[in-house]
Amino acid sequence: GMLRSAASTADRENHEDITNDILRDAAEDARAQIKQKSLDSLTPHQRVVYDIVRDHGPLGPSEIHDRYTEAVDDPRTKRTVRTYLSKMAQYNLLEAEGTSRDRKYSLVDSAAASPVS
Incomplete structure (x- = not known):
């Protein structure tokens, strides 16, 4: 999912490659989404x-x-x-x-x- 997000961002921003910055941003977004799902699942x-x-x-x-x-x-x-x-x-x-x-x-x-x- 993280790599797919990074590839989508690279494509959207007309980058030929997935840069480290794009990958880092995708990783941060993925961590934030996982954390939010975990918080949402708490009783x-x-x-x-x-x-x-x-x-x-x-x-x-x-x-x-x-x-x-x-x-x-x-x-x-x-x-x-x-x-x-x-x-x-x-x-x-x-x-x-x-x-x-x-x-x-x-x-x-x-x-x-x-x-x-």
Whole structure:
């Protein structure tokens, strides 16, 4: 999909070749689309957890759960919130740093995402 987008851009802009800049832009667009699809697939409770980390991170799981329980009616358990955090890290929406005892969650820095060379 990324290569198809780059080829379409090159064709539209009358380039004979797909340049590194065109490919880099296509990669950024693809990452943004994937991130948006991942965000759109979050449940309302997962979205609250994500928003807490976005607005207040980096935070540890206990503090995230405390803020989460204040923000929603019928909050999920700490274990469930930790599962949400783990899944969001797998989907590259959040990053986890530290060991299990001192783990902190923060948003993935999109500028640090793997660039195309």
